[in-house]
Amino acid sequence: MRVFVTGATGWIGSATVDELLATGHQVTGLARSDESAAALERKGASALRGDLDDLDALKRGATGSDAVVYLANKHDFGPESDRAERAAVEAILGELVGTAKPFALANGLSGLVRGRAVVETDASPEVGPHADRGGSENLALDHVERGVRSMIVRFAPSVHGVGDWGFVKFVADAARRRGVSGYLGDGSTQWSAVHRSDAARLIRLGLERAPAGVRLHAVAEESVSTREIAEAVGRALGLPVSSIATAEADEHFGFIGGFYGLDMYASSARTRELLDWTPTGPTLIEDILSGAYGVAE
Incomplete structure (x- = not known):
């Protein structure tokens, strides 16, 4: 597959790029700087210059790919970051409607449930553009009925x-x-x-095998x-x-x-069974x- 990755030079993104390349996929990574672009190209990936505010670049990346992995975030934990994520995810999803292309969206575990382990069937309570992370998890899942093979990858803290x-x-x-x-x-x-290498492998397996509408837990x-x-x-x-x-x-x-x-x-019990994923x-x-x-x- 040709895979477009946002956050491609970040902590999880760089490992994901390595995993995808090592297993025969082609990768284009979103790069905010010449330095990031050069780092991607040294690995054998392609670079698409832009950032989360460059919606045209995000659309080009999605249109020119067979799959999209969304790992970028502004990390300011505030309204600006939430708005940026909402707009970026909307832009990408708009290009994927009706294509059945896989779209893997990153999220965390904070705030989902209290008093027990979060399981994959627990829905996020964050809905709408003013919610945490712009409600992007539910936005992505809402697009399953519009022909996008959306999946959520929730990462351990x-x-x-x-x-x-x-x-x-x-x-x-x-x-x-x-x-x-x-x-x-x-x-x-x-x-x-979860170890970074196991998280990257989970993302790759999700793109290759996961059905539309699932929530995957990157938890070892x-x-x-x-x-x-x-x-x-x-x-x-x-x-x-x-x-x-x-x-x-x-x-x-x-x-x-x-x-x-x-x-x-x-828990990641359902994820492990679905993808035959065993952390190592x-x-x-x-x-x-x-x-x-x-x-x-």
Whole structure:
């Protein structure tokens, strides 16, 4: 397949490009800069210059492909990012109507359900242009009846590996900055995790095999407690480990404090059965202890 990838040089996107190329697919990645374009071309992919605000570029990428993977995000967690995602996804979907082309849209697990693991049949409550991420998950699924093979790929809060710049990196950075590796309260908050290579393989399998309208969970470990994460970070960095009061979360962790106290965990049982996907990468704790987020000097 010829696959158009937004976010193609990002943390998950770059691994996805590698996975697609390694399995014989052709890739065009959206590139915001000459540097990003050159990085894609060195891998053997093509580059399409543009960004999420360049709707014409997004339309060209979708029209010229057999499949689209949407992994880009402005990461400002605000209305501007939500509006941009809504407009970008609408532009791409408009080009895919009636084609039966696969469209894989990235989303997270936050805010879906409380008190249990999220499962693939749990619908997102975010609907409409003013919702979180512009309601893009439901927008994509609404286009199934319009002839788009839409699928949602929900990622664990930790997509880990060497070079990770996500949530666990911020936890490790806070530990170095404060001189103690912390967890909130009793540390029982649960996060799911998946290695970056396994997430990339899941996306590729989804494009190749998933039927229209499914939600796929990129989850290798259903639940890892934040206390386990903190203890592994402390061991790797040679720092003490301590509980942090919830009222001090922002002071200790920075912006990540608001997420560190949230349960974000999910099952991937249906995904594994549907796609015959078996994660093989290191666990989150193995990555932390092996030095993926720094080691004690």
